[in-house]
Amino acid sequence: MSRRGADHSQSRVYVVSGVLPDDLYDYVPQDEIETPAPRTGRPPKHDVETWTVTDDWPDRVPVTEAEIDLFEAWFGDIFDELFGPSR
Template identity: 60%
Template structure:
């Protein structure tokens, strides 16, 4: 028997249903164009649950001085004997 006859016999009924491979996930909704609607800030509430004194290690102070030293000197002045 030829391979064409085998193929005809295998698919003798209706062809298999088409598989939709693009329906396996939902795409996000497109973002609206234009300016977003402004939030009403009148009912917002800010809470602070930090302790009164926050412990800081000397290493953390060194990191802040290394990265923000110029800005801190600009804001508070250079470190002197009375500021040490």
């Protein structure tokens, strides 16, 4: 076997352009899916007092002009209500 064949021992799936499978959600056979056993009893209570919030964002986050234009196009009316109309 050639070196290329040894590295790619799995069979390849070829896709025909423009042809979609009948069921887009049925890629894995059901017998191969491992589902966890359902939990019994009440779900555990989450004590928000014990949560830890970590802010690892930089002080300044770079934003491009294209991103600003996008937000203004989609949320401009909301921004105007919150901050007043632009001058």
